[in-house]
Amino acid sequence: MSRFRKPLLAAGLAALVVAGPALAGPLGIGREATPEEIAAWDIDVRPDGQGLPEGHGTVAEGQTIFEEKCAACHGVFGEGEGRWPELAGGQGTLQDERPVKTIGSFWPYLSTVYDYVHRAMPFGDAESLTPDEVYALVAYLLYLNDIVTDEDFELSKDNFGTIRLPNEANFIDDPRPDTEVLKAGAEPCMKDCKAEPPRITMRARILDVTPDAGNDEENAGGSVD
Amino acid sequence: MGGNSSAPDRTGTSRRGFLSAGLAAGTTLAAGALAARGAAASDTAITELPDWTRYLGEGVATRPYGHPSEFESGVVRRDVPWLTASPESSVSFTPLHDLDGIITPNGLCFERHHAGIAEIDPSKHRLMVNGLVEKPLVFTMDDLKRFPRENRVYFLECAANSGMEWRGAQLNGCQYTHGMVHCVMYTGVPLKHILNEAGLRTNAAWVMPEGADAAAMTRSVPLQKAMDDCLVAFKMNGEALRPEQGYPLRLVVPGWEGNMWVKWLRRIEVGDEPWHTREETSKYTDLLENGKARRFTWVMDAKSVITSPSPQAPLNHRSGATVVSGLAWSGNGRIARVDVSLDGGRNWRPARLDGPVLPRAVSRFYCEFDWDGSDLLLQSRATDETGYVQPSKEELRAVRGVNSIYHNNGIQTWHVRSNGEVENVEVS
Numbered sequence A: 001m002s003r004f005r006k007p008l009l010a011a012g013l014a015a016l017v018v019a020g021p022a023l024a025g026p027l028g029i030g031r032e033a034t035p036e037e038i039a040a041w042d043i044d045v046r047p048d049g050q051g052l053p054e055g056h057g058t059v060a061e062g063q064t065i066f067e068e069k070c071a072a073c074h075g076v077f078g079e080g081e082g083r084w085p086e087l088a089g090g091q092g093t094l095q096d097e098r099p100v101k102t103i104g105s106f107w108p109y110l111s112t113v114y115d116y117v118h119r120a121m122p123f124g125d126a127e128s129l130t131p132d133e134v135y136a137l138v139a140y141l142l143y144l145n146d147i148v149t150d151e152d153f154e155l156s157k158d159n160f161g162t163i164r165l166p167n168e169a170n171f172i173d174d175p176r177p178d179t180e181v182l183k184a185g186a187e188p189c190m191k192d193c194k195a196e197p198p199r200i201t202m203r204a205r206i207l208d209v210t211p212d213a214g215n216d217e218e219n220a221g222g223s224v225d
Numbered sequence B: 001m002g003g004n005s006s007a008p009d010r011t012g013t014s015r016r017g018f019l020s021a022g023l024a025a026g027t028t029l030a031a032g033a034l035a036a037r038g039a040a041a042s043d044t045a046i047t048e049l050p051d052w053t054r055y056l057g058e059g060v061a062t063r064p065y066g067h068p069s070e071f072e073s074g075v076v077r078r079d080v081p082w083l084t085a086s087p088e089s090s091v092s093f094t095p096l097h098d099l100d101g102i103i104t105p106n107g108l109c110f111e112r113h114h115a116g117i118a119e120i121d122p123s124k125h126r127l128m129v130n131g132l133v134e135k136p137l138v139f140t141m142d143d144l145k146r147f148p149r150e151n152r153v154y155f156l157e158c159a160a161n162s163g164m165e166w167r168g169a170q171l172n173g174c175q176y177t178h179g180m181v182h183c184v185m186y187t188g189v190p191l192k193h194i195l196n197e198a199g200l201r202t203n204a205a206w207v208m209p210e211g212a213d214a215a216a217m218t219r220s221v222p223l224q225k226a227m228d229d230c231l232v233a234f235k236m237n238g239e240a241l242r243p244e245q246g247y248p249l250r251l252v253v254p255g256w257e258g259n260m261w262v263k264w265l266r267r268i269e270v271g272d273e274p275w276h277t278r279e280e281t282s283k284y285t286d287l288l289e290n291g292k293a294r295r296f297t298w299v300m301d302a303k304s305v306i307t308s309p310s311p312q313a314p315l316n317h318r319s320g321a322t323v324v325s326g327l328a329w330s331g332n333g334r335i336a337r338v339d340v341s342l343d344g345g346r347n348w349r350p351a352r353l354d355g356p357v358l359p360r361a362v363s364r365f366y367c368e369f370d371w372d373g374s375d376l377l378l379q380s381r382a383t384d385e386t387g388y389v390q391p392s393k394e395e396l397r398a399v400r401g402v403n404s405i406y407h408n409n410g411i412q413t414w415h416v417r418s419n420g421e422v423e424n425v426e427v428s
Helices: A005-017 A035-041 A059-069 A110-120 A131-144 B017-026 B029-034 B174-178 B191-198 B223-228 B393-400
Strands: A056-058 A154-156 A171-173 A200-203 B090-093 B126-131 B137-140 B150-157 B181-190 B206-211 B231-236 B250-252 B265-271 B293-295 B303-308 B320-329 B335-341 B352-354 B363-371 B376-384 B413-416 B422-427
Touching: A035 B126, A056 A059, A056 A131, A059 A131, A110 A131, A131 A154, B126 B191, B137 B191, B150 B250, B174 B303, B181 B191, B181 B320, B191 B223, B191 B231, B191 B265, B206 B223, B303 B335, B303 B376, B320 B335, B320 B376, B335 B352, B335 B363, B376 B422
Parallel strands: A171 B293, B126 B265
Antiparallel strands: A056 A154, A200 B422, B126 B137, B150 B181, B181 B231, B206 B265, B231 B250, B303 B320, B320 B363, B335 B376, B352 B363, B376 B413, B413 B422
C-alpha cells in the first residue's frame, strides 16, 4: 500500500468540511535571502557530501579536542559517562537483549556525525567548533570505533566520501501496517475473544520506578533516548 | 477479591505516597463518602456558611492572566528523572488522567526539548526558505501573518510515547505511560503557500525544517506531505505558542511523530534527497529483533488509553454507576470506534465517542457501566477509518521485539481493585 494513499484520502474528506484558502500565485511576501545569510544558516551535510566545508583534521588532533571538550560527558574512549551517550563500541550487539547503539555499531552515515557535532555539540556550547576541529573530531570518533586504525589518519572534505560506516545496509523503510488489520467493514472480536480468563503477568508496582513512589533512581525497564 | 465486604480505609493513608499526593492535590474523598444513599449526618459543607459565600472575592483586574484554582495545583506536567541524562534534553508528561474533552490546556502540553527551551524575541526571529527553490526567501513574523491562515485541531504524539513500556508494565500512571501526547488548535500558514512563494524547482522532493535552538533540530520531510497538510503555526488554542512549544514559530506535521514538528522553526531547505540527520538515523529509527532498523517511520498509528480510572485517578466509590473516560487517536485519519473491555480483552463493549471526532486529533470516549465492585482488567481498543485496529502489546512484540523504543501503540491494561486502586499491568 502506498504510504501516502491514506493521508491523502483523509485530507480529501477534511476538505469537504473546511476548504483551505486557494492562492493563484505568489503574494510577494518576504525578501530574497543573501548568500551570506544562507551560508550562515545552511550548515547541513548529506551522505553524498553535499554541504561539507573545506577543511581537514587528524586522529591525533581530534583526540586532543575530544579530551578537552567531549570526554567529560562521553568518556575518554567514547564509552559515555553515567547516562551520557556512548559514541563508540557496541559492534555486534544489535540483536542482543540490550543493544549498544553507537556511531560504530548503529549509525549509517558519517555525514551525520559531522553534521550533528557541528550543529549541536558540545552540549551547551553548540556551533563553537571550526570545520577543521569537526573533521579532527570525526576522525577521532572513527578511530575510537576501529573504523580507521592509523593514528596519523587525516579526514578531509576530499576523502570523506571514501569512509563507510559498518551498519549502513541495515536500515529498511517503514513496512507498516505490520499487525493484523481488519478488512473493510469487518467487526473486531467482541465476545469470548480469549479461551481462558486473562491473568496478570506483570505489575508496574513490582518495578516501583514511578516518580514519588519511593525509588526514582533505578531504571529497571526500558527507557527513552 | 469478591466477598470482601468490609469497607476499606477511605482516607488514603494506606495508599502509596504517589496516590496520596494525587488525592490530596485534587480529589475530595469526603464527598464520595457522603454520597451514600440513606440517612446520613448533615453535611457541614451545606450547614456551615463558608467564607466564599459571605465575603467579597477578588476584583476583575487582579488576575490579568488567569490561573487554575489552587485546588488544582496537582494538575501539572511531571517528568521521570532517570529517563534521560539531562533535563535540557528530556521530556515532561501531560497529566492526561486529570483532563477531559479533547483540547489540552497550553500550560499542560507535554514538553520534549533537545537543548532546553529557546527564549526567542519574535522581532529577531526569521524564517528562511532555501535550497531547490527559484528564489531563496527570508520572512519576518510580520511577513508570515500576511499569508492566508488555517485553524486545525491535531494531536502531537512523541514517537517515544509508551516507549518505556516495550518490555512490560513499568510506570504507574497514564501520565507517564501515555502522556507524551497533546492536542490543541493550531493557527498557521499552510507550508505549501510559503514554499510556493519561493517557487519549487522541478527536482524538489524533500524539505528539511530546522530549529533555531541549540539543538538546531532537523528532519527530512517528503515534499508530498509538506504540500499536503503541514502548517507553519504561530498560535495554539488561540494564543501565541508557548516558549516550550516553539514560540514564535513551529512546524505542524499532522498525524506524524512529534519529533518532526520542529519548534523555533528558522529554516526550511528544499532538496532532492533526504538528509539522514541524527534525528532520523541514530534516533527515531526502530530497531527490530533481527538487528535491522526501520527508518522514516513517520505515522503514529491508532492508539487509545483509558485516562480514568487509571493509577493516578483511582475510583472513589466501591460499586454502582461508573464512568470510564479515555482518549483515542490515529495518525491515519479519524477514529471510527473504540471498544472497552472490563475483563482483560476477553469481552468488549462499544464505547461512546463524545465531542468532535476530527482527523488526526484526539477523540474522547466514554463507557458507562454498573460496577459490581469486583476486580476489573480495563482495556480500550481503537479502530480508525482505514480499518486499522489497535493491536495488543503481544502482537507488536511478535513483529518488532522489545527494542524499537518508538511507536508503541499497544493496548493498555489497568487492574482496578475492589478498593478502587488502579495499577498498570500486563495480562496473558
